[in-house]
Amino acid sequence: MTFIHKINNIQKENNSLLCIGLDTDVRKIPTSIRRTKNSQLEFNKKIIDATKDLVCAYKLNLAFYESAGERGYETIHKTLEGIQNNIVTIADGKRGDIGNTAEQYAKLIYDDWKFDATTVNPYMGKDSIEPFIKDEKHCAFLLALTSNPGSKDFQYLDVKGRPLYEHVAAKATRWNTKKNIGLVVGATHPLELKRIRSMAPGMPLLIPGIGAQQGDLEKTICYGCNKGGGLVLINISRGVIYASSGKDFARRAREEATKIKDQINYFRKEYFG
């Protein structure tokens, strides 16, 4: 199945555009499960179990696993084993390197861990991206306009009357011969998101910045969705997974995820009927 099919299917099946970000910080794991053998994995399993009918995707922030040491590799592997096949999985590593190195990352992310998709930094150009888009069942989400304050430093630089991130979006649409490139666009930039969607009407957009970073959900849905009211993945990490630090963390994560999913669907209905 192609990536586009998979994301469309699960967005319909679970009626959800929500992607939960498993940025699982070992220091923030509730004390109630901290003594288990691999508390990071245990935490992920409980979050997934509590939310799997509410999401279209899970995104694993690789930094939080790699910084946990050698166990990190296995935690990623086993977390993915515990996610149903119909849900999209995204490796958030923002890698980008010359061809022979990018090949190594692609092998790790797609072949060993079996992610469906990954985030990629576009700065090094086409040959650094190619290993991630060889197969149409995999998707590379290129960083276009990120949600952080530093996005102002380079991404907005004016290149022939258009900001740099639009050049990234334009190149991405040109390279998208297998329909398996997506873009990362922060919810903290709603008008820019509108413009990017108009440039890439059929591309999946991965959207961080709602929640801790205070992006605007209504505008994100209105401007980010494709004509059918889909193909955006609204990522929330901390706002869901750390909803409570008590024993009730999984139940509270479910409540938060439900709330956001419902808000998203409220706006989808309003704008896309």
Add this chain to the structure above:
Amino acid sequence: MTFIHKINNIQKENNSLLCIGLDTDVRKIPTSIRRTKNSQLEFNKKIIDATKDLVCAYKLNLAFYESAGERGYETIHKTLEGIQNNIVTIADGKRGDIGNTAEQYAKLIYDDWKFDATTVNPYMGKDSIEPFIKDEKHCAFLLALTSNPGSKDFQYLDVKGRPLYEHVAAKATRWNTKKNIGLVVGATHPLELKRIRSMAPGMPLLIPGIGAQQGDLEKTICYGCNKGGGLVLINISRGVIYASSGKDFARRAREEATKIKDQINYFRKEYFG
């Protein structure tokens, strides 16, 4: 000791600008040591042992260790333990992410593995770089102009009459309050290197692209060195570590490293006396 001190010291002590890139591909390890318990580590140890008086730095390409599975973490750790304290160590991961994620990578690279320096992708801007330049004993080498064909896609885009990579170099010099930012500039672009050196006269430049990628060594030395004929790190990976696939791989790596070190010093003498 600050990073600048450390790199200046070792460049004098070993009379070398050579950085050996340990892009150790498990599939390319000589059969003679392939049966050892951790052949990737064994290979690195033998290469380091054979070349440690010829280099100013070792650069580990993280992709090759991460893709080797959970053992990768330990291989990096133990490889670094086997490098003398006076030699500079660089984690080549080209990471770059929002603040709280970049913190995790910085912790892993500097605190756990104890690298001196790392490569960082600048696309996400200042807050994605800050965690890597908190301490003056650590250096972040920002990608400015890379050696691969894809460098043409974005890095050369014209921004107010200057290519994008010069804006990266200009911002880097402005952010360099602790004198611990460096730049990555591919040897495949000698004239651009000259211009970057003139913009950043005191910055260490990490230069890949000699060897497999066929950059020009003479021009790289002539244009890349600072006034004292130093502060560039000429990285060679495949050309040295895979000089032979036989039992003599370490001896042949030493021969290749000696040859390149001598070539570098020949041009240094010619241009800097």
